[in-house]
Amino acid sequence: MSNLLQFSISETLSLLEKKEFSTQELVETYINAIEKTKDLNMYLTTCFDQALEKAKISDQNYLNGNQRFLEGIPLGVKDMFCTKGIETTASSKILKKFIPTYESTVTQNLWKEGAINLGKLSCDEFAMGSSNETAAKGEVINPWNFEEKRTPGGSSGGSAAAVAAKAALAATGTDTGGSIRQPAAFCGVVGLKPTYGRCSRWGIVAFASSLDQAGPITRNVSDAALMLQVMSSYDPKDSTSSNKDVPNFYNDLGKSIKGIKIGIPEEYNSDGISSDILNAKDMTINFLKENGAEIIPVKLPLTKYSLPVYYIVAPAEASSNLARYDGVRYGARIDGNSLDEMYENTRNLGFGDEVKRRIMIGTYVLSSGYYDAYYLKAQKVRRLIKNEFTEIFKQVDYLVTPTTPTTAFKLGSTQDLLTMYLNDVFTVPASLAGIPGISLPIKLDKNKLPVGIQILGKDFDEQGLLNVAKVIESCASFKDTPNGAAS
Amino acid sequence: MSNNSKIDLDTLKKLGKLSRVPINETGSNKLIEDLNKIIGFIEQLNEVDTESVNPLSSVTGHNLPIREDVVDDGNKNDDVLENAPEKKSGYFVVPKVIE
Numbered sequence: 221m222s223n224l225l226q227f228s229i230s231e232t233l234s235l236l237e238k239k240e241f242s243t244q245e246l247v248e249t250y251i252n253a254i255e256k257t258k259d260l261n262m263y264l265t266t267c268f269d270q271a272l273e274k275a276k277i278s279d280q281n282y283l284n285g286n287q288r289f290l291e292g293i294p295l296g297v298k299d300m301f302c303t304k305g306i307e308t309t310a311s312s313k314i315l316k317k318f319i320p321t322y323e324s325t326v327t328q329n330l331w332k333e334g335a336i337n338l339g340k341l342s343c344d345e346f347a348m349g350s351s352n353e354t355a356a357k358g359e360v361i362n363p364w365n366f367e368e369k370r371t372p373g374g375s376s377g378g379s380a381a382a383v384a385a386k387a388a389l390a391a392t393g394t395d396t397g398g399s400i401r402q403p404a405a406f407c408g409v410v411g412l413k414p415t416y417g418r419c420s421r422w423g424i425v426a427f428a429s430s431l432d433q434a435g436p437i438t439r440n441v442s443d444a445a446l447m448l449q450v451m452s453s454y455d456p457k458d459s460t461s462s463n464k465d466v467p468n469f470y471n472d473l474g475k476s477i478k479g480i481k482i483g484i485p486e487e488y489n490s491d492g493i494s495s496d497i498l499n500a501k502d503m504t505i506n507f508l509k510e511n512g513a514e515i516i517p518v519k520l521p522l523t524k525y526s527l528p529v530y531y532i533v534a535p536a537e538a539s540s541n542l543a544r545y546d547g548v549r550y551g552a553r554i555d556g557n558s559l560d561e562m563y564e565n566t567r568n569l570g571f572g573d574e575v576k577r578r579i580m581i582g583t584y585v586l587s588s589g590y591y592d593a594y595y596l597k598a599q600k601v602r603r604l605i606k607n608e609f610t611e612i613f614k615q616v617d618y619l620v621t622p623t624t625p626t627t628a629f630k631l632g633s634t635q636d637l638l639t640m641y642l643n644d645v646f647t648v649p650a651s652l653a654g655i656p657g658i659s660l661p662i663k664l665d666k667n668k669l670p671v672g673i674q675i676l677g678k679d680f681d682e683q684g685l686l687n688v689a690k691v692i693e694s695c696a697s698f699k700d701t702p703n704g705a706a707s
Numbered sequence: 708m709s710n711n712s713k714i715d716l717d718t719l720k721k722l723g724k725l726s727r728v729p730i731n732e733t734g735s736n737k738l739i740e741d742l743n744k745i746i747g748f749i750e751q752l753n754e755v756d757t758e759s760v761n762p763l764s765s766v767t768g769h770n771l772p773i774r775e776d777v778v779d780d781g782n783k784n785d786d787v788l789e790n791a792p793e794k795k796s797g798y799f800v801v802p803k804v805i806e
Contacts, residue, residue, distance in 0.1 A: 317790075318790055319789070319790060321783075321786040321789050321790075322786070416766050416767065417766075417767050430764065430765055430766070456772070456774065459771050459772055460765065460767050462767070462769075522755070524751075525751065525752060525754075525755055527748075528748060528749040528750075528751045528752050529752065531745060531748065531749050532749050532752075539726060543726075546727075547792060548791070548792070548799050548801055549787075549790070549791055549799060550790035550791065550792075551790070551792070552792070553792035553793065555802070556802065557802070558802055558803075558804075559801055559802050559803075559804050560727070561802075562801070562802050563727040564727050564728070564729040565729075567726075567727050567728050567729075568728060568729050571728065576728050576738075577738070577741055577742065577745070579726050579728055580719070580722045580723075580726065580728070580738070580742055581742060581745055581746075583722045583725050583726045584713075584714065584718075584722055584742070584746070585749075587722070587725065594749065596762055597752050597753075597757060598749070598752060599762030599763050599764055600755075600757035600760040600761070600762050600763070601752050601755050601757060601760075602762075602763045603760050603761060603762060603763035604755065604757070604760060606763055606766060637741055637744060637745065638744060638745075638748055641748075652766075653766065654766030654767070
């Protein structure tokens with residue numbers, strides 16, 4: 221078999237079943253690919269020995285015809301997911317050497333179905349960032365035009381880069397304001413943020429609990445369906461997890477989109493949005509029309525308030541969630557002469573600048589005298605934004621927008637905070653409303669960098685999103701590979 | 708710094724105290740500037756009329772589930788202490804609190 225790295229999950233599963241190659245060979249090939257792409261700085265920790273042990277079990281299962289749903293599929297895991305016995309740091313110094321004694325529900329679901337963990341992927345520290353530059357162990361390099369040292373996006377930058385660079389067949393990500401969709405767009409891969417509650421948050425390092433949601437990053441739409449099917453579950457250990465049935469996302473793919481209504485929100489535009497991105501949007505609209513969908517221009521006037529709401533709600537929840545890092549129960553401890561001094565020394569050296577900024581903002585908006593003016597106000601506007609989506613979904617079935625205002629920028633080129641925050645201007649609204657969104661690559665821009673398009677849908681209509689995405693994917697026929705990918 | 712800045716050095720020190728993230732005065736100007744930039748940005752929300760709008764704290768739409776009040780887990784002492792930077796006889800160890 222020539223190059224095992226080229227196959228998608230569904231192709232790999234069928235070839236493993238036909239014994240065209242063994243899981244052992246497959247895992248060895250991916251380990252080799254990880255070694256070859258080391259310079260992109262994607263993996264924080266690897267667990268090759270364990271992966272090879274698991275490959276033996278998978279091969280046995282194929283031999284006996286007992287293969288599970290994702291038997292032998294080698295995955296990378298964002299370092300936000302706790303993995304039993306494997307260091308989990310959320311890319312922060314404060315969690316250095318933290319070895320969880322338990323497994324997150326989402327990763328447990330994957331291993332139970334036979335998927336194999338290759339290692340832990342870098343991200344922005346505590347998933348706070350849009351460029352992977354806040355990672356304690358340094359930024360990940362985007363495999364597209366790798367010599368130009370561009371950002372893979374963030375916060376799931378390691379996950380998106382690894383899938384694009386063929387250093388994992390697929391990866392898990394988490395999305396709080398765009399952290400799956402934006403890096404997927406920057407790296408030319410598919411990223412799906414499910415409805416809030418679809419995947420359990422149990423065992424995922426908490427950033428902003430009312431927004432955090434796990435999802436897959438994959439090479440194509442079918443693979444996203446396969447991954448989501450396994451990652452989703454009702455979990456009594458997460459009180460916000462949903463007990464809605466999980467559809468058979470993969471089997472039900474491929475439905476016609478004839479007659480469905482697609483809204484194009486006019487506010488998903490911004491100063492400085494590139495003509496390549498606008499062109500990708502027009503191409504997508506044409507693909508949809510050709511397949512019988514009805515295109516309807518719509519207005520979502522509250523869109524511009526999404527980022528300000530996000531930068532109150534997310535830091536507020538983060539400042540509260542991150543109070544647990546006190547040098548007592550896990551992670552790093554820097555000694556001091558008193559308990560308070562120990563807390564302060566630990567947090568001062570353990571957290572990076574962006575995390576500290578967000579803790580300060582969160583503490584400010586929650587503090588006595590400011591709570592109503594900022595936090596409560598943001599929660600009220602969040603309600604209005606949610607309502608605006610609910611109303612618009614009475615007129616249309618899906619919304620189509622660009623995923624990001626720009627393509628991958630050069631690492632270190634964005635020094636201004638607010639400019640960095642604007643990266644998520646098109647992804648944050650869906651996070652606030654809790655609705656599902658998917659990003660998929662359409663074309664390359666003039667710099668040969670991928671351009672992503674986002675589809676948003678109603679609560680728990682991931683199936684519909686995947687169907688629309690599949691139609692767009694087959695029309696766009698995006699087949700390019702980054703020059704930094706393993707081969 | 709514009710005169711409508713919300714965060715000055717005193718406020719910053721107070722936030723540092725509340726969040727146990729100590730403030731180093733020499734490097735604080737940039738932080739103060741950044742925080743005020745963010746505060747200025749989020750204050751755009753004042754343009755939105757939220758009279759009689761209920762705040763949204765969760766998008767799930769379902770009430771928090773209640774489970775039977777029974778022990779369903781336990782005997783995890785070793786697991787809980789596994790990652791403690793300092794432990795002794797089954798306890799976390801912290802610097803002396805009472806003289």
